Amino acid sequence: xxxxxxxxxxxxxxxxxxAAGWFVTIERIPYLMTDAVFARMEAAGARPNVLxxxxxxxxxxxIVPMANADILARSAILDLSEGPLxxxxxxxxxxxxxxxxxxxxxxxxxxxxxxxxxxxxxKTITVRLRLxxxxxxxxxxxxxxxxxxRGFLLVRPTMPDRENPAAVAALADALAEHxxxxxxxxx
Amino acid sequence: xxxxxxxxxxLLATALAGATVxxxxxxxxxxxxxxxxxxxxNPWKTMAGTGSAAADRLxxxxxxxxxxxxxxxxxxxxxxxxxxxxxxxxxxxxxxRLEARAEPAARWWSIGVYRNYFWIDNAIDRYSLTSSTIRxxxxxxxxxxxxxxxxxxxxxxxxxxEGRITLLVRLYQPDPAIMANPESVPLPTxxxxxxx
Numbered sequence: 001x002x003x004x005x006x007x008x009x010x011x012x013x014x015x016x017x018x019a020a021g022w023f024v025t026i027e028r029i030p031y032l033m034t035d036a037v038f039a040r041m042e043a044a045g046a047r048p049n050v051l052x053x054x055x056x057x058x059x060x061x062x063i064v065p066m067a068n069a070d071i072l073a074r075s076a077i078l079d080l081s082e083g084p085l086x087x088x089x090x091x092x093x094x095x096x097x098x099x100x101x102x103x104x105x106x107x108x109x110x111x112x113x114x115x116x117x118x119x120x121x122x123k124t125i126t127v128r129l130r131l132x133x134x135x136x137x138x139x140x141x142x143x144x145x146x147x148x149x150r151g152f153l154l155v156r157p158t159m160p161d162r163e164n165p166a167a168v169a170a171l172a173d174a175l176a177e178h179x180x181x182x183x184x185x186x187x
Numbered sequence: 188x189x190x191x192x193x194x195x196x197x198l199l200a201t202a203l204a205g206a207t208v209x210x211x212x213x214x215x216x217x218x219x220x221x222x223x224x225x226x227x228x229n230p231w232k233t234m235a236g237t238g239s240a241a242a243d244r245l246x247x248x249x250x251x252x253x254x255x256x257x258x259x260x261x262x263x264x265x266x267x268x269x270x271x272x273x274x275x276x277x278x279x280x281x282x283x284r285l286e287a288r289a290e291p292a293a294r295w296w297s298i299g300v301y302r303n304y305f306w307i308d309n310a311i312d313r314y315s316l317t318s319s320t321i322r323x324x325x326x327x328x329x330x331x332x333x334x335x336x337x338x339x340x341x342x343x344x345x346x347x348x349e350g351r352i353t354l355l356v357r358l359y360q361p362d363p364a365i366m367a368n369p370e371s372v373p374l375p376t377x378x379x380x381x382x383x
Contacts, residue, residue: 009198010197010198010201013198013201013202013205014201014202014204014205015205016202016205017201017202017203017204017205017206017209018205018206018208018209018212019209020205020206020209021205021206021207021208021209021210021211021212021213022209022210022212022213023209023244024209024210025209025210025213025214025248026213026217026244026245026248027244027248029213029214029217029248029251029252030247030248030251032251033251033252033255034251034255037255058306058308058312059305059306059307059308059309059312059314060308062305062306064255064256065252065253065254065255065304065305066220066253066254066255066301066304066305066353066355067305067306068297068299068315068357069299069306069314069315070297070315070317097294097295097317097318097319097359098294098295098359098360100258100262102256102258102262104256105240107247108247108250108251108255108256109240109247110238110239110240110258110259111240113258113259113262115262115360117294117360152256154256158295158317158319158359160319161319161320162312162313163311163312163313163320
């Protein structure tokens, strides 16, 4: 009985430490994975606040787990520490079966998503990406407030057929019109 | 005094060991897409709340590990399986026949195959088939051959290297009723035909 009593603090400390390790890891994983993928993207040439080009991606060089092979993605690592950004695009509805723009927080929370069917045909969607202390945008602009400077913007246009180079090239040309720009300097 | 020091050192070692077990278990569990129970027609399953900021912490960690930047159910529903319709794990050395008699109610859908959650390198750079590219049967529905050996028709290259094989169906702009009854979605059966 005495020996068992002496073991109680060890069992309690072991269980509490295991639980703490579990919960801290679960909480931190979304941040860690975001940073890990950002590091791989930057190693492959991506730069913060620059919308990457719409290029076909292949297994060699695939850096995002469970990526969709049928979207001609454009994406940007966001860093709002130097001020807000604004994304503008006209969804190329005639060239895609689906198009959307989504914004994710550093912890992978989905902050915003709009697809082409939610944008009037031929119209432009404008999305302001800002921190809480940055100025609000005017009417007609979607307002996305990130909880911290780091985040991710992802445009997902489906390719009609990734094995049809002409169709993919036409879609890439249309996507080249998408813009991500800094709005003034409001650190 | 010395006895007390040994006791404290033992307590510290226990705390470190406990924390290591907690961290390691969390890392192992979140590295598997099938770590949590889901719902769907055999053998497929989907986890409600995927891609949502409202999902619990464990689910968000799993999605961050094996499907980062997933979209919420209202936009995309993801069904995955790592086993065939008999419950046996998918293997790179085998050939599988996927057979569906109907298509899911969604604006656009795709079926992809992954090894260790990444695309499988192959000679024709094909990693998925979509509602835009798949060849349908005259009577409706479709079949897909998932194999390391090229085949005519709807072929999804499986490669030769072993690893964790995952099939993933994406339903873009799905019928909102799907999440209430995901078992009713007409997804293909997955039958093993032959193995090396």
